[in-house]
Amino acid sequence: MVEGNWTKVNEFSLMSFSSLPTEIQSLIFLTFLFIYLVTLLGNSLIILVTLADPMLHSPMYFFLRNLSFLEIGFNLVIVPKMLGTLIAQDTTISFLGCATQMYFFFFFGVSECFLLATMAYDRYVAICSPLHYPVIMNPRTRAKLAAVSWFPGIPMATVQTTWLFSFPFCGINKVNHFFCDSPPVLRLICADTVLFEIYAIIGTILVVMIPCLLILCSYTRIAAAILKIPSAKGKHKAFSTCSSHLLVVSLFYVSLSLTYFRPKSNNSPESKKVLSLCYTVVTPMLNPIIYSLRNSEVKNALGRTFHKAMGVRTAFCRHFEV
Numbered sequence: 001m002v003e004g005n006w007t008k009v010n011e012f013s014l015m016s017f018s019s020l021p022t023e024i025q026s027l028i029f030l031t032f033l034f035i036y037l038v039t040l041l042g043n044s045l046i047i048l049v050t051l052a053d054p055m056l057h058s059p060m061y062f063f064l065r066n067l068s069f070l071e072i073g074f075n076l077v078i079v080p081k082m083l084g085t086l087i088a089q090d091t092t093i094s095f096l097g098c099a100t101q102m103y104f105f106f107f108f109g110v111s112e113c114f115l116l117a118t119m120a121y122d123r124y125v126a127i128c129s130p131l132h133y134p135v136i137m138n139p140r141t142r143a144k145l146a147a148v149s150w151f152p153g154i155p156m157a158t159v160q161t162t163w164l165f166s167f168p169f170c171g172i173n174k175v176n177h178f179f180c181d182s183p184p185v186l187r188l189i190c191a192d193t194v195l196f197e198i199y200a201i202i203g204t205i206l207v208v209m210i211p212c213l214l215i216l217c218s219y220t221r222i223a224a225a226i227l228k229i230p231s232a233k234g235k236h237k238a239f240s241t242c243s244s245h246l247l248v249v250s251l252f253y254v255s256l257s258l259t260y261f262r263p264k265s266n267n268s269p270e271s272k273k274v275l276s277l278c279y280t281v282v283t284p285m286l287n288p289i290i291y292s293l294r295n296s297e298v299k300n301a302l303g304r305t306f307h308k309a310m311g312v313r314t315a316f317c318r319h320f321e322v
Contacts, residue, residue: 009169009188012098013091016082016178017273029086035285036079042288043068046298053301059137060126060241063119064291066146067248070115071284074108077101078179078280085178098180099165105179105280106157110207115149116249117211120218123242128225156203163199167191178273179280204260208253215249244291251286255279 017025046068050061081101085091093101122145126133164182170190177184182200186193222242229235255278292298 009095009173011092011094011173012180012185012188013174014081014085014093014178014180015174015176016085016091018091025086029083032079032086032281033083035281036075036083039075039079039281039285039288040072042285042292043072046288046291049298049301053304055297056301059122059133059142060119062142063115063122063146066149067112067115067119068288070108070112071287073104074112074280075284077104077108082178093180095165098175098185099161102164102180102182102185103157103161105181106160107153110153110156111150112252113207113211114152115146116245116252117214117218118145118149119245120215120242120249121145123245124218124221126241127222127238152207156207160200160203163196164189167193167196177276179276181276183272208256208260212253219246244295247290248283248287251283252279255283 017028020028047065050056050065078101081093122137122142125136129136160182164185167189168191169188172188175184175188186197219242222238226235226238229238255275259272259275259279
């Protein structure tokens, strides 16, 4: 429906990897289907194990469980549609579907930034005030910190998504991305978006930089505390408690910064797609692997849970044999 010099858009077309040959798209589909299943399985295992094993009922694993919930949500918002686009060649997404996908992308993305900062604060308290750690990070405090981590995503996602989709769109409805991210959708708008772009830039910088500064402050204090430990064994033990989180933070922030803070001259749509895959698809898969392989407590808990499950299965089978 044409109104004046702009067209009302009812749906969008996600270009994804449509420029690639069909054989390559099939290979990409299989690769990301595998990553998607590993992500769901890995993060679900982290949630189940940290709930089931009493040894993992500490604040650190409470926040890790929150991170796994977040990563599952992040994947469910983006990956199924991307896989459908690759295998069925159905690139269309409704106006409401695109807005919904963008809303939850912002929500989970902002929440992850603040949750990673909260996890850094948890490690700071554990290493710098080990005797007061159980008192400071009591169940009520950790619940409040989790709520504070999840909440900023709501106003950020609501304002940015509502504002962006209130603009009139041009006749071209092809989004040059594999999901409805703000920059490629913004290019389809037939209106002055200067104020929105200023808000988006300031909002993105604040959302990224505030948690990043909190993480840097926490780890600066952690590093100072570790250096004061006299024994090499003590230093290694203290560092090992935060090395997994530090690696996860590095992966997330490096890929995020390269995607949104590179100069436009070096920021082609195709390179942005690849970088976006890192923090939306690859990082959520790596997080449970990093926490499992680099953490003996999680590995031991996985073993205990597996043996307990096998014991229940054996008892169940014996009951029916009798």
